[in-house]
Amino acid sequence: xxxxxxxxxxxxxxxxxxxxxxxxxxxxxxxxxxxxxxxxxxxxxxxxxxxxxxxxxxxxxxxxxxxxxxxxxxxxxxxxxxxxxxxxxxxxxxxxxxxxxxxxxxxxxxxxxxxxxxxxxxxxxxxxxxxxxxxxxxxxxxxxxxxxxxxxxxxxxxxxxxx
Amino acid sequence: xxxxxxxxxxxxxxxxxxxxxxxxxxxxxxxxxxxxxxxxxxxxxxxxxxxxxxxxxxxxxxxxxxxxxxxxxxxxxxxxxxxxxxxxxxxxxxxxxxxxxxxxxxxxxxxxxxxxxxxxxxxxxxxxxxxxxxxxxxxxxxxxxxxxx
Numbered sequence: 001x002x003x004x005x006x007x008x009x010x011x012x013x014x015x016x017x018x019x020x021x022x023x024x025x026x027x028x029x030x031x032x033x034x035x036x037x038x039x040x041x042x043x044x045x046x047x048x049x050x051x052x053x054x055x056x057x058x059x060x061x062x063x064x065x066x067x068x069x070x071x072x073x074x075x076x077x078x079x080x081x082x083x084x085x086x087x088x089x090x091x092x093x094x095x096x097x098x099x100x101x102x103x104x105x106x107x108x109x110x111x112x113x114x115x116x117x118x119x120x121x122x123x124x125x126x127x128x129x130x131x132x133x134x135x136x137x138x139x140x141x142x143x144x145x146x147x148x149x150x151x152x153x154x155x156x157x158x159x160x161x162x163x
Numbered sequence: 164x165x166x167x168x169x170x171x172x173x174x175x176x177x178x179x180x181x182x183x184x185x186x187x188x189x190x191x192x193x194x195x196x197x198x199x200x201x202x203x204x205x206x207x208x209x210x211x212x213x214x215x216x217x218x219x220x221x222x223x224x225x226x227x228x229x230x231x232x233x234x235x236x237x238x239x240x241x242x243x244x245x246x247x248x249x250x251x252x253x254x255x256x257x258x259x260x261x262x263x264x265x266x267x268x269x270x271x272x273x274x275x276x277x278x279x280x281x282x283x284x285x286x287x288x289x290x291x292x293x294x295x296x297x298x299x300x301x302x303x304x305x306x307x308x309x310x311x312x
Binding site (some may be wrong): 021026126152 | 201262305306
């Protein structure tokens with residue numbers, strides 16, 4: 001029968017490894033969370049800019065915005081073809097769905113035309129304070145959309161096309 | 164002839180084993196605490212608005228009376244795009260939009276009554292606090308609602 005030194009990990013070794021992992025987790029988690037936040041916000045802003053350019057072109061060609069508000073993820077009237085290739089019908093990177101709004105009240109102000117992100121039955125928006133701050137911070141850095149993006153009813157992001 | 168006594172690895176002294184055992188336990192406890200803290204921080208949901216100072220109404224009679232005061236339909240107006248809040252006696256509050264999106268964007272929440280300063284408020288489970296500024300008016304996310312029913 002062979003006898004030799006014990007193989008495998010000792011409890012002491014495991015505890016040192018676990019401690020090292022927990023230290024890494026403490027410092028890495030906020031960094032990873034911030035990276036995810038930044039990515040979600042920039043993807044949302046890219047979507048909104050794309051939608052805005054399509055809608056503004058429509059308004060330029062037709063002399064007015066699409067006439068009626070539509071259900072979440074439904075194309076505004078007359079924009080099926082142009083918004084079809086975009087992410088309009090997809091869940092937004094912040095959760096929830098994009099919706100076209102006409103003449104709505106947003107925190108005491110009537111907004112003539114806007115794109116909002118709303119929670120729907122099967123897809124709720126998860127906007128907490130750090131994410132909202134990141135959204136407004138990044139929007140403020142882009143001159144074309146800084147003033148347009150605000151938090152409206154229920155703190156839902158509203159991208160105002162016309163006040 | 165060489166001495167062929169078997170050799171064994173040196174075993175740590177009793178004192179060294181105790182120190183190692185205590186260190187192991189401390190490391191494990193600290194690791195678990197750090198991982199728990201990291202998990203709590205990672206899953207925490209910070210509300211966007213600062214929490215309001217809402218006091219629950221302890222007296223059941225007062226609670227019923229306050230609820231009776233806020234039951235009904237309140238709206239920001241009648242045009243498309245205006246908003247409607249319907250407070251029902253069964254503990255449900257409904258939110259609607261006037262116009263073509265009335266059904267598409269309608270949703271419900273549960274509520275309980277509370278007090279903010281000297282007036283009642285409708286504290287919903289997920290949607291926020293509706294302030295009843297008086298018996299006929301609500302204030303909610305910067306919009307003023309007037310009783311219609």
